[in-house]
Amino acid sequence: MSELRLKLLVWAALLLLGSLLALLGLRGLGELFRTAQQASTLEQALNLIEPRRAAPGRLEWLPDDPTPRPLEPFRRDEITSDYLLAHEELSHTHFTGETTGLRSYFQSGALEDALLMGQGPSGVMVDWKHRLRLHFYAPDGATVAFSDTYWYAQVSRQSPARLAERTLEVVMQLDDGNWRIHHWRLLQERPLPARLLPVSTAGVRGVNYQPRSHPFDLFGPGYEPREVLSDMRIGRMLGLGTWRVFVPYPPPPGYRQRLESFLSLAQDQQVRVVVTLLDGYTRYRFEDFPKVFAHLEELAPLLRHPAVWLVDAKNEPDRDYARAGQELVIEFLRAWSRALRYYSAKPITVGFIEPHPALVPELEVLSFHHYGTPAQLERRIEGFMKHQKPLLLEEFGFHTQRNKLPDPHSELEQAHHYQQVLQFTHRYNLGWLAWTLYDFDRGAMPGGRAVERHLGLLRADGTPKPVVQVLAGQPAPPLGWSERLGKWLVFWPLLLLGMGLLLGWRLWLTRRAA
Numbered sequence: 001m002s003e004l005r006l007k008l009l010v011w012a013a014l015l016l017l018g019s020l021l022a023l024l025g026l027r028g029l030g031e032l033f034r035t036a037q038q039a040s041t042l043e044q045a046l047n048l049i050e051p052r053r054a055a056p057g058r059l060e061w062l063p064d065d066p067t068p069r070p071l072e073p074f075r076r077d078e079i080t081s082d083y084l085l086a087h088e089e090l091s092h093t094h095f096t097g098e099t100t101g102l103r104s105y106f107q108s109g110a111l112e113d114a115l116l117m118g119q120g121p122s123g124v125m126v127d128w129k130h131r132l133r134l135h136f137y138a139p140d141g142a143t144v145a146f147s148d149t150y151w152y153a154q155v156s157r158q159s160p161a162r163l164a165e166r167t168l169e170v171v172m173q174l175d176d177g178n179w180r181i182h183h184w185r186l187l188q189e190r191p192l193p194a195r196l197l198p199v200s201t202a203g204v205r206g207v208n209y210q211p212r213s214h215p216f217d218l219f220g221p222g223y224e225p226r227e228v229l230s231d232m233r234i235g236r237m238l239g240l241g242t243w244r245v246f247v248p249y250p251p252p253p254g255y256r257q258r259l260e261s262f263l264s265l266a267q268d269q270q271v272r273v274v275v276t277l278l279d280g281y282t283r284y285r286f287e288d289f290p291k292v293f294a295h296l297e298e299l300a301p302l303l304r305h306p307a308v309w310l311v312d313a314k315n316e317p318d319r320d321y322a323r324a325g326q327e328l329v330i331e332f333l334r335a336w337s338r339a340l341r342y343y344s345a346k347p348i349t350v351g352f353i354e355p356h357p358a359l360v361p362e363l364e365v366l367s368f369h370h371y372g373t374p375a376q377l378e379r380r381i382e383g384f385m386k387h388q389k390p391l392l393l394e395e396f397g398f399h400t401q402r403n404k405l406p407d408p409h410s411e412l413e414q415a416h417h418y419q420q421v422l423q424f425t426h427r428y429n430l431g432w433l434a435w436t437l438y439d440f441d442r443g444a445m446p447g448g449r450a451v452e453r454h455l456g457l458l459r460a461d462g463t464p465k466p467v468v469q470v471l472a473g474q475p476a477p478p479l480g481w482s483e484r485l486g487k488w489l490v491f492w493p494l495l496l497l498g499m500g501l502l503l504g505w506r507l508w509l510t511r512r513a514a
Contacts, residue, residue, distance in 0.1 A: 056087050056150075057128045057290035064134040071137050071144070079144060079172060080132075082179040087127055093118045094125040094154075107175065108182040123156025127166075128290035129297075142174040147187065151293065153286050153335050161286075161331040163338050164191040192338040199310070199347040199364045201390040204431025205471075206242030206274075207235060208395060212460060215443040218245055223258040225265060232269040235437060238457065238471050242309065244274035244394065244433050249281040249295060256298060263307040272309035274394075274433070275302075276351060277340075279315055284324040284332040292336075296343055303344035310365060311344050312394075313337045315351040330358050337362045351394050360387050369395035374420035381428050391428070396421055397435035399451040400465065415466040415476035422470065438462075 059080050064071065071079075086105035093099055099118040106114045129151045136145035148168045155161040171183040211231065214222035235243065243266065247259065259275075266273050277299070278292070303311055313336055317329050337348050337359070347364035355366055366389040370377050377396075384391055398417040402408050418434075425432045439456035446452060453460075457467055466477050 056084050056126070056130060057294065059084055059130040059132065062131055062133040067134060067137050068139060069137060071134055072141075075141065075144075079179050083132075083148075083170075083172065083181070084130070086181055087130075090114060090117065091125050091127070095122060097122055104178070105180055106182075107173070107180045110181040110184050113184070123154065123158075124286040125152060125154040126286050126289050127152040128293055143171065144179075145169070145171045153289050155286055155331050155335070161335040162191065163335040164189050166190075192342055194338060194362050195341065196364050197345075197347045199390055201365060201392045201431035202429045204242050204392065204433075205239055206244065206272075206431070206433040207240045207437045207457070208244045208433055208435045209235075210436050210438070210440070212438045212440065212462075213442075215438075215440045216246075216446060217443070218262070219247065219255040219258045220252050221254070223261070225261055228262060229265050229269070231437060232265060232271055234458075234462075236269060236271070238468060240434075240437075240471075241270070242272045242274065242431070242433060244276060244312070246276045246279040246315065247299070249278045249292070251295060256302065259299075259302055260305075263302060263305045266307040267305070271307065273305075273307050274310045274312055274349075275308055276312035276315050278313070278336075281314075282320045282323060284317075284320065284329050286332065286335075289335075293339065296339065300343040303340070303346060308344070308346055310392075311340050311346045311348050312367065313340055313348060313350045316353055316369065317350065318353050318356070326356075330356055333359055334362055349392065349394070355384065355387075357387075360389065363389065365390050365392050367392045367394040369393075370421075371395075371397060374417065374424060377421060378424050381424060381430065385428070391430040393421075393425060393430060393432040395433060395435045397455040399454045400439075401451050401454040404451060404454075411465045411467070412477055412479050415470050416479060418467045418470045419476045 061076065061080075082105065089101045089105050093102060093114065094117050097118045099115050102111060102114045102118075127150050131149045132146050134144065134146045136143070138144070146169075148170055149165065151163070151165055153161060153163045166186065167188040169185045169187050170181060172179045173182050209218070209231070210216055211218055211222075211224070211227055213224060213227055214220060232243075235241075245259075245262065247255065263273060265271075277296075281292075302308070313333055317333060320329055333350060337350065340348055349363050349365040349367040350359060351367050351369065353369045355368055360366060366384055366387055368380065368384065368391070370380060370393060377393075381391065398409060398414040400409055400411045400414050402410055422432070434457060435455055437456060438458050439460040440453045441460040456465070457471070458464055470476050
């Protein structure tokens with residue numbers, strides 16, 4: 001009996017122990033599942049910014065203030081990483097209103113401020129060029145205080161673009177292995193004003209320059225200073241003292257050295273330069289500002305070069321309205337032109353086909369492009385004069401491709417076109433830049449347009465066209481009988497051919513019916 005009771009007690013103990021182990025196992029699995037779920041939620045929160053990433057770019061630490069002890073390099077790296085991630089998440093919140101990820105980077109009063117951003121008007125906010133200066137590092141290694149001066153751009157449908165430099169005082173604490181912003185305070189904010197510089201375009205005579213050896217790639221690997229110098233001397237003999245050039249974006253390697261060489265040659269030859277930026281850029285995304293401004297900072301010393309007369313923010317942005325949206329293009333250019341003014345201290349223009357009224361107040365010079373008739377040009381000039389800005393006919397030209405059907409032109413027609421255009425520019429006292437110095441017998445043309453090869457003042461072999469006489473102040477040579485008849489030489493043969501085909505078809509139908 002005692003042996004049976006002992007066995008029962010053993011089995012009961014084993015059963016109780018098994019139950020306890022099962023309960024502990026289930027609790028452990030539950031805890032493991034809960035931990036995994038929390039990790040998944042945290043990972044989702046940390047990755048919320050990925051669909052619309054607006055990376056602030058490089059962060060720079062300025063020399064520290066005197067502190068109780070130095071900040072270890074690995075701690076500085078941790079703070080740098082977590083602080084930039086916090087700004088990325090803040091940009092994402094401003095764009096989407098989604099605030100879930102903010103708690104991963106903000107706590108206390110800073111979190112309350114960050115959450116308010118999700119309740120405001122949606123739009124794009126991006127910041128860059130963060131410059132941090134350490135003021136305090138706690139002995140326990142878990143608290144730092146620093147100031148941060150950075151640039152930011154903000155735009156929404158409810159308000160125009162805002163570009164400013166801001167300084168914050170920030171306190172970050174180490175929580176569970178991550179640095180979070182607990183407190184911050186705005187110390188200073190400096191919006192960029194649209195201050196305008198005095199400038200005149202009267203008497204400006206110039207050209208849009210593309211080299212013969214590698215057209216539409218001036219600052220690429222084929223850049224040749226001797227060719228540029230020769231062309232500048234030729235341009236000066238033609239009375240073309242202002243040259244417009246294009247800096248591509250993204251820029252090719254070595255472009256900065258080539259642009260510096262070009263500007264030095266221009267200064268030696270007493271040629272003034274219009275530098276057109278962001279050539280080829282069509283996105284107009286505020287999220288691109290960190291990279292675009294890094295490019296601008298690299299260019300800034302050259303934009304202050306004595307040879308630079310005018311900075312052109314963008315070439316023909318109105319061609320991009322359909323792709324990027326007119327409102328976004330204008331707001332991007334508004335912020336971009338103010339930043340250019342800050343970095344270059346030179347007058348600003350935009351190479352519009354048709355200037356947009358909303359951007360006119362931001363510009364010193366109102367530039368426009370015209371490839372229509374001289375009569376149309378006069379009407380456009382009179383319309384633009386209401387803005388009371390110096391006017392620049394930044395592009396105009398006339399092709400000389402004789403086999404361009406149904407609109408062939410000759411070199412004599414080009415000379416007469418220039419003669420009429422320059423009469424209007426003289427009458428209204430505005431500057432002009434012709435397109436372009438040379439015809440091109442090599443290289444790819446924009447959009448594959450063949451007429452781009454025949455818009456030069458000089459032929460591809462360097463010999464002058466009759467239009468050079470007009471530039472020298474002489475009358476254009478008389479038009480020949482072929483120019484006077486013009487399109488009739490094309491129209492009548494086509495008409496007669498069509499009538500002959502129609503008559504032949506009627507005769508064939510008549511015979512077949514018989």
